[in-house]
Amino acid sequence: MDITVIANQKGGVGKTANSINLAAAMAVLGRRTLLVDWDPQGHLTEATGVPESPDNKTLKQAVLGEWTGDPHELLVEYRPNLWVLPTSLDMFLLDKGLYAATNREMRLAHLLEAFDGDFDNGVIDAPPSLGIGTECALMAARRRPGKRGGLLIPVEAEDSSIRALRLLLRQIGQLSAEMRVDINVIGMVPSRFDVRDGEMVTGILEAFRALGNPPVVAEIRKRTDIRRAWRAKQPVVEYAPKSESAQWFLDLAKVVMAA
Numbered sequence: 001m002d003i004t005v006i007a008n009q010k011g012g013v014g015k016t017a018n019s020i021n022l023a024a025a026m027a028v029l030g031r032r033t034l035l036v037d038w039d040p041q042g043h044l045t046e047a048t049g050v051p052e053s054p055d056n057k058t059l060k061q062a063v064l065g066e067w068t069g070d071p072h073e074l075l076v077e078y079r080p081n082l083w084v085l086p087t088s089l090d091m092f093l094l095d096k097g098l099y100a101a102t103n104r105e106m107r108l109a110h111l112l113e114a115f116d117g118d119f120d121n122g123v124i125d126a127p128p129s130l131g132i133g134t135e136c137a138l139m140a141a142r143r144r145p146g147k148r149g150g151l152l153i154p155v156e157a158e159d160s161s162i163r164a165l166r167l168l169l170r171q172i173g174q175l176s177a178e179m180r181v182d183i184n185v186i187g188m189v190p191s192r193f194d195v196r197d198g199e200m201v202t203g204i205l206e207a208f209r210a211l212g213n214p215p216v217v218a219e220i221r222k223r224t225d226i227r228r229a230w231r232a233k234q235p236v237v238e239y240a241p242k243s244e245s246a247q248w249f250l251d252l253a254k255v256v257m258a259a
């Protein structure tokens with residue numbers, strides 16, 4: 001399974017919407033895809049409408065070794081080719097549990113190895129923080145022999161976005177050095193922006209494009225299709241298959257599948 005994590009410690013930048021729509025585009029392109037709701041807020045589970053895990057069998061318990069059943073029992077089918085590893089009400093205890101655990105940064109990576117033969121692609125929706133949850137997600141998406149994937153960073157067209165990006169890249173540098181791994185930064189995805197907001201937005205977009213490294217690999221504008229698809233608990237490739245937004249995600253999926 002090639003694993004991609006969608007992360008940015010900034011809140012509300014489009015991590016969850018992009019995770020769902022990217023994964024659904026991969027599924028439409030014929031890839032068996034797993035969506036992982038790794039943000040304790042559980043927005044991905046809510047937005048897909050799949051049921052949360054029952055209290056006696058959860059992602060948090062599996063990651064912390066408190067439940068040792070077959071991890072496949074946690075999966076929920078969402079769409080053809082597309083499965084969700086959903087949240088549960090104990091996810092708020094995840095960070096605390098991880099901090100107390102040995103080999104904590106590798107816990108999610110090791111759990112997801114159980115699905116290596118079942119899926120072509122995994123997409124992890126990371127929490128809005130630079131804490132242990134994000135580190136676990138980054139480690140799961142580290143470079144592995146024969147596997148593709150890496151990190152996608154949705155960015156807002158806001159003045160504070162460049163600083164947020166620098167912080168995230170610095171964290172990745174430190175984590176890679178400490179853990180002796182390589183994390184492939186596939187690129188940035190300016191998201192939820194409206195060019196009608198004028199020069200401030202276009203100026204920041206230009207600044208992102210000019211950075212070059214990481215590259216801008218897609219631009220996902222603010223669209224009512226995306227918001228309505230979310231409310232209808234459908235991916236946009238299904239809700240509005242002929243829309244420009246569906247095409248953006250299909251194009252992004254192709255970039256990520258080749259990363």
Ligand SMILES: Nc1ncnc2c1ncn2[C@@H]1O[C@H](COP(=O)(O)OP(=O)(O)OP(=O)(O)O)[C@@H](O)[C@H]1O
Pocket residue numbers: 010011012013014015016017018039041043127128191192193220221222223224226227230
């Ligand atoms: N391109 C878009 N166009 C229109 N609405 C969008 C777009 N992307 C996301 N949204 C909407 O904006 C809201 C915030 O997006 P989302 O939840 O994906 O951000 P997030 O980074 O995951 O937030 P958090 O940091 O809280 O996890 C959601 O209601 C979502 O439906």
Ligand SMILES: [Mg+2]
Pocket residue numbers: 015016017039043125
């Ligand atoms: Mg989110």
